[in-house]
Amino acid sequence: MIRTFFKHLWQSIKNLRRNGWMTVAAVSSVTITLVLVGVFLAVILNTTKLASDLENNVRISTFLKLGVHDDSKELVDANDQSKKVTNPDYHKIEKAIKAVPNVAKVTYSSKENELEKLTKSLGSTWNMFKGDSNPLYDVYIVEADKPANVTKVSKDIGKIVGVERADYGGANTKKIFGLSKVIRTWGLGAAGLLLFVAIFLISNTIRMTILSRQREIQIMRLVGAKNGYIRWPFFLEGAWVGILGAILPSLIIGFVYRIGYVGLQKSLAQQDLYLLNPNTFVPQLILLMVVVGVVIGSIGSIISMRRFLKV
Incomplete structure (x- = not known):
């Protein structure tokens, strides 16, 4: 079983190289989407943190x-x-x-x-x-x-x-309390919506790459390959696409966030306000983006193949 897994793993890497431009298209789609997801999550989570600090610092x-x-x-x-x-x-x-x-x-x-x-x-x-x-x-x-x-x-x-x-602070303080609640509720809701849009976009891009290879899948079925044997390389390809697509967003978000943190934190600290510490927040955000990329890529591949594996 282990030998079969590594065989599929190697086959998935070969397929990525063989389908060059479609792989580039899929990875680019994942990259752009994850950059937007990372930036949006960083802004929303820090805004929520600052709103909470404002509320607690009254x-x-x-x-x-x-x-x-x-x-x-x-x-x-x-x-x-x-x-x-x-x-x-x-x-x-x-x-x-x-x-x-x-x-x-x-x-x-x-x-x-x-x-x-x-x-x-x-x-x-x-x-x-x-x-x-x-x-x-x-x-x-x-x-x-x-x-x-x-x-x-x-x-x-x-x-x-x-x-x-x-x-x-009277009325102004009450406005701060109300604002912090709005940011927490709608901000996290918007982050969830963006993740849903990311799943939709990436899944569709991966579906296009599989559609371009439907002849390959049909030939494998004709020679008697089982569905699981056909599915595994595509599943791993989707995971590779997610990992490759998460590399550039991780570098960009990590670099930009640390610069923004250094530039903003000094003035915020004077008001007892603090952004999320990059030493803990950046690794967590990068891990989240990698996981999202891998999960979406893998699941997108499986969902997209279902129509070709039906008897």
């Missing part, structure tokens, strides 16, 4: 009222500027925030830190507001345990004494 900015020093252990004595007294309300608001249901993480940022962030992103003009001219608030950055709980947590925090307001 944070509640809790602004403290002016004159509230929740992060200071000591305060300047109102009666004697040279002395300091213990702050009786030290971390009172932070503890109240942590006590709110569904709060996962609380991080403090002073108004000086907030001004520094603005200066880095908007330019040195904001340096004029350093010191007593700083118009910003001290803020607690709050993360909810789930995106769905952001609105409720924001309302509960806004009721705490000493909090000026709790802001999470």
Whole structure:
């Protein structure tokens, strides 16, 4: 049986060489289709990932009222500027925030830190507001345990004494939540549709190559060859076509994706957004394209031969 398999394998390779232009046509069809499939899947899966990151990165900015020093252990004595007294309300608001249901993480940022962030992103003009001219608030950055709980947590925090307001983006954040759901649903659906179109196109191309060899199949049947014996070389040919057709798309997608990742990730990282890591994503995508090519090529060959093997 093993000898028969290798015989069919060698025969399939000879057939690929013998049917040169039809093989080139089939491989070209697979190549073009898999390039489109690879690019589309890379875009859809990364868009879905970014939408999910956006949804999970929604944070509640809790602004403290002016004159509230929740992060200071000591305060300047109102009666004697040279002395300091213990702050009786030290971390009172932070503890109240942590006590709110569904709060996962609380991080403090002073108004000086907030001004520094603005200066880095908007330019040195904001340096004029350093010191007593700083118009910003001290803020607690709050993360909810789930995106769905952001609105409720924001309302509960806004009721705490000493909090000026709790802001999470309101309507814009709800749009982000809605957008992420749309992308996940329709994006993956579109990817599935593209794979279906790929199967249809590649199968039709392979069917054309087999139609051009129907005389060869008829002669084999006339000399008494069994259906399985006739089918195996064509089955392996289809697999070879899928493998050969996946080589160029794999190289193109791998090269382009790594360049795009390096170019985009730096700016995205500043917003806590991350593309799929090429070290894991590219091999998985290449494997998927090879498997799709082999499966479609093999099955396409078998389906296309059925009409010639009927008694």
